[in-house]
Amino acid sequence: MRNGIRRLAVLVSAGLLLAGAAPLQATTWYRARTAHFVMYSDGDPKALRTLAQKAQKFEAVLNDRYKAVFDPDTPPIDIYILRSQENVAKLMGGSKTTAGFYKPDTEGSIILSNREGASNELDLDRDSTLFHEYTHYFMLHNFVSAYPAWFTEGFAELLATVEFPAKGGYEIGRPPKYRAYGLFMSTPVPITSILGESSFSGNAEQLDFRYGRSWLLTHMLVVGTKRKGQMDTYLNLLNTGTALPEAAQQAFGDLAQLDKDLDKYRSGRLTYYRFDMPASDAPEPAIEQLDAVETQLIPYRLMRRAGDDAASAVEPLALIAQANPASAAAWFEFARAASVAADEASDSGAKAALRQRAADALDRVLSLDPAHVRALLYKAEAQAEHLHFIGNNDPARWKEVGTLLRRANAGNPNDPLVLYQWYRNFGLRREAPPQNARDALARAFQLAPDVTDIRVAYGFDLARHDDFTNALAVVRPIAFDPHNAQAGISVLLSLREMQKRRDQEKKDGKASVNAAH
Template sequence: MGIKGRIGRTALALGVVTAGVPAEATWMRATSTHFVVYSDSNAEKLRAETAELERFDLLMSAFSQRFLTDVTDAARNPDRAFNKVTVYVLPSIASVQQFARMKDVAGFYVPRVTGSIAFTPRQSDSVGENALSPRIVLFHEYTHHFLLGNSTLALPAWFSEGFAEFASTTAKRDDKYWIGVPAQHRAYGLLEMDKQLTMGQLFAPPASMTSEQTEAIYGRGWLLTHMVMFDPVLRSQLGKYLTLLNSGTKSAAAAQQSFGDLKALDKRADAYLKQSRVSALPVSASILPQPVVDVRALTEGEAALIRMRMESTRGVDGRTAKPLWAKAKEAGARYPADPVAQGWLAEMAYDAGDLEAAEAAADHAVAADPTSSQGLLYKARVHLARLVAAKSHDEAAWKEARSWIIKANRAQNNDAAALALFYQSFQMQDAKPNKGAVAGLYRAVELVPQDMDIRFQAAQQRLLDDDVPGAKALLRPLAYNPHADSDNPAARILAALDAGKGGRAALEAAKEKSSELTKDGPKSGGKDGS
């Protein structure tokens, strides 16, 4: 079955308006199985929007099980409930760009062990059939989170972005959801820039592309993905291509071996685009369970700090951390008994290097809520930072600092941030991690597989444990990450392992820090946050 829909020729235009978060807005917080959403929407509207996100997650789980052979059964994975995405809904695309610190984005997603986040606009800066709607933006970003968390293989740029585009247009018509609706918002890239990126060029590394070709990845990636999803033969060829790619074959060579003549594929794609009808998969809305969504207004303390919290969790540096903390400590001083607000303050003070204030805020958070993960972990971070600065060899002091992490873990057994920090505390001490710390690191990766830095740490530990197969499984998505250099540390380690080197010797192939693994900012992780 299909929905009538031909890609129109109206160019997509993204205007820029004055950015900002209205100071007078009444902010609400919605919580569901896989999401925490902050918005200044009214309660019922926010509840409905969050429920739609949960339904989208259900649709992606069902669709991927049917059409993608390399994706795990997300619906049966209980760990996903401990890896919620926190979504911040901003007034406009310009507001999102302000937080992204980039001009050419309409929304962005940051995966990390301390809590993945996404920023999305409430309304588009454009109107009409080809407008980039907020729903499309958010669905696109969440699809990245879904694939990173459930795919067992590394995905190339064209498919990572193409499938996100494919899923993002999921729409409800009457009593059905339709997956694979035409990507009208990519009309300009598909029809006016169609010669910028042939199918053969689509399989090249993004680093070798021009800016115009990089932009065209979204549209051409959607086109090829759409073709593949509704053609069993092409889906089989995709499976072969991904297997070859994850075995070390270069993308272009893997594509030729899998899809055959790429010029013929290009002609087929052009003909596919010109069809008057394209396929879409219908799913009856009645078979989807009603999501449970809790909505509440922010406390006075949370409301006073929400703008600063968004700046903090997006990420700060040496230039921005102190000015942000100066604003936050004044705004939050009136709410010493608010555990969430005090947890946010502890993080901002810590980032600014004010350890005394960070510990005081953490103490306030824990006093108000003994299970406050943020309070307990920032108490630990402060103590660890002092020990590192003092170059301490006092084993009792290190044990005391770790006791706060243990308390956080006992309060929330599946808090990946606590598990990761416990392991990292041994690195800070320059000590060998104990078995519990290593097990905790591996568990953190299971809980938040999207965090590339934690994945890289776990791969290194696997090599130290002489678990080469386990290390390779962790390294492949990093080595073939479309946003990383082709000669990234993970790729060098894999090459060394394939050349017959042992685990420890292979580690010498990657001297640079794991932060080199990604290059594109918003999707590459960032500072701690929760």
């Protein structure tokens, strides 16, 4: 009886804590599975099916227009559909301008959107939000070139307004009426600033103008007919190392005239195109109701992964796991929150305690599900990083790490994070990665090219083997990230310095050989 009373106390405590800790709670969550995405929603399952079907049609449009397809083994992206834009904003720390976002991540990229309908034609609607964010994901997976911030956002806005009329087919090029204020009323941002900066910055009004103007410029150069070929010239210049301002000047000519042409284009009759819908053999989305434990976990998973607040999720997840001791999913979510919170903790004692709790939780997961791929992976990663930290090169200990990763790879040969960690292990051991590790990294990049850590590692691996042309091409896209370009610029500069040193070493070596003769 005492055990029963203790279990009841845990359940009651969990209920009290869960009542106010997370930014969103739901009675029931549903999941729609497709080949390329898994969509979650706490709304009506019929509405979820409709939205998932529309997302499938949108994906078919992207493949039809841009002749690009995902690697068939690419892990599906998780898409979370929240009740309203306000829910998204709260999760993101109260940013009133955030209706959705796309987050590339080593754990698996996610999209956050909402199912709130527009109250009028000038409101941002659910379809446009989802299409915009999915376009970002599509570009990083399928387009090999680097694109400047203005085009990345402008292209996403161009495709955000794709429509599927009742008479069939699809339409591309309609204006985003929700950008009307940014297009006509906001304080202008100079065209030299839009074209010359690597990321988007400014206050809400300036950002609205940047988004609107970026859409207009993209529409004029991609859909319009008067400046044909200029966009291709511009992108070729950027992707061969020309700086943003110079590339714009060379491709578009007088930028003041370009600005005037944009104003004229905005006031004219905008073109849009209608196309036949491509044939599709995609199966209907499979809709399933999440069980009670999974429903409890989702708010805290989002708190950690979307809200970047793992620390606040640790104790609620611990209570959920304790209340559901046979749930591998609950113990795994707790382990992830504790591990991420440990990485972020500044106090050494708290950091050590959280890491131990995470390790114990992973052991619980593996006792319940010995083939749990991600539990095997994260246990291997934690052990490898600990051995690296204490400088332990004991072959037996590193063999244990390798065994865990081999088991994870056997469970899912196409998990990009497992492949990436196999490559990382050699760096943590301070050893040169062998060819099979380099091949694993290359495959990880094929499967998850949107993940910055994998892209950067692959770029540096190519550079260390004197393939600087491809190394720079791999890294260049993150130097134009609309929201975090500076990190990418730093990586790009490091690669260029590395190339200069290597060129000088070759020059010095050649000079030495000539002197010897």
